[in-house]
Amino acid sequence: MNRISSTILFLLFALMATGCATIIKGSHESVPLVNYTPGTVIKDQYGIVIPVFEDNNIRTNRSANPYDRVTEKIDTIGRDYFVMLDVTERPVLTVERDGLRTVVVPNRRIGIGWIILDTVLGLYPAFIDASSGAWYTYTPITLPN
Numbered sequence: 001m002n003r004i005s006s007t008i009l010f011l012l013f014a015l016m017a018t019g020c021a022t023i024i025k026g027s028h029e030s031v032p033l034v035n036y037t038p039g040t041v042i043k044d045q046y047g048i049v050i051p052v053f054e055d056n057n058i059r060t061n062r063s064a065n066p067y068d069r070v071t072e073k074i075d076t077i078g079r080d081y082f083v084m085l086d087v088t089e090r091p092v093l094t095v096e097r098d099g100l101r102t103v104v105v106p107n108r109r110i111g112i113g114w115i116i117l118d119t120v121l122g123l124y125p126a127f128i129d130a131s132s133g134a135w136y137t138y139t140p141i142t143l144p145n
Helices: 001-019 021-026 112-121 125-133
Strands: 028-034 041-043 053-062 071-086 095-098 099-103 107-110 136-138
Touching: 001 136, 021 112, 021 125, 021 136, 028 136
Parallel strands: none
Antiparallel strands: 028 071, 041 095, 053 071, 095 099, 107 136
C-alpha cells in the first residue's frame, strides 16, 4: 500500500509541477484547411513550404448491438486537409494558388478548459502553460477561393 500511495503522490506532484496543456497536448496542433484544393502551396513567414496532410474520413454505421463489431461503410464524407502548426508561435502563411499569392494569418484562441484545469492544480501550472503558449489552439484556416 505504501508503494501505491507514493506512486500516486509522485504522479500528482509531476502534474502540478508542469502545465497540463504542455504535457497532454504539446506544442503542435493539426489545423484544418477550408477551401483547400490540391496543388495549392502554403509557405510560412520564412518562405518554407508547409506540408499539407490529407485525411480521408469514412462515416460508419455501427450496429445497436454492442457485441456486434461489424461496421458497414455507408458514406465517404470527403477529404479533409490540414497542416501542423506550432501553437507557441503566430505564423503568417502565404497561400499560392493559380499564380496568385494571398497572406493568411491563422486565428488562435485560448482553450478555457486548460485554464480551469491549471488553476485547479495551482498557479505554477498556469504559469507554465501561459509562458509556453501550449494552452492556445487554432481555429480552422479558411483559404481564399
